Amino acid sequence: MPSNKILEQKKQVVADLTEKVKAAQSIVLADYRGLTVEQDTALRNALRAAGVEYKVVKNTLTSLAMKESGLEALDPFLNGPTAMALSSTDAVAPAKVLSDFSKKFEKLELKVGVVEGKVIDINGIKALADLPSREVLIAKVLGGFNAPISGFVNVLNGNMRGLVVALNAIAEQKANA
Structure with a gap:
């Protein structure tokens, strides 16, 4: 039977994990069995650089946290x-880094994922990993907004150019006459 101190530590781990899962x-x-220390270190560094938290917690404690999180x-x-x-902060980052x-490293096996409270399978994780980054998506949306505006400006410039050419022709005719 575990002591009260150990029980309290486990309850704290579950509470912390529950908060992180809800947020x-x-x-x-993923199943990391078979990764070398160097590979695991490289994975952790890549996840950290992407702003992703990486944890290995006992399955029983993880199960309790998942149940509390629904x-x-x-x-x-x-x-x-x-x-x-x-x-x-980024719904795509964990899937992208782990999928890559x-x-x-074939030893790293993806198991399952959760995106905004919905469980997705391995194919869903890979599809999520194939999405472009947030910055690229924002740039595409802004480019889409910009296209009609630049087209409108070109139309206005065309009318102005036509007016300037006509006025210039009239001025040349009067100067020649």
């Missing part, structure tokens, strides 16, 4: 070594 825009669970559907995937990548690393 996360996306979560990806994500009981993840329970069947919490077997064997399970790592969790979560981000509260799973292509490089």
Whole structure:
């Protein structure tokens, strides 16, 4: 039977994890079994650079946190070594980094993901990873807004050019006459 001190520590871990899971825009669970220390370090560095938190927590504690967060559907995937990548700022980053690393290192297996409270399978994770970054999407939207405006400016400039050419022709005719 664990001591009260250990029980309190475990309750604190579950409470902290529950808060992070509720605040996360996306979560990806992966099996990291077979990765070398160098590969795991490279993965952790890439996740950290992308602003993604990477945790390995006991499956029983993770299961309790998921139940408290309303994500009981993840329970069947919490077997064997399970790592969790979560981000509260970018929904695409965990899927993108883990998907890239799973292509490089075949030992890293994606299990399941959660995007804004909805559970997605491996194909959903890969589709999410293939999305362009937030900055690219914003640039495309702004470019779409800009196109009609620049077209309108070109039309106005065309009318102005025509008027200037006509006035210039009239001025030349009067100067010649």
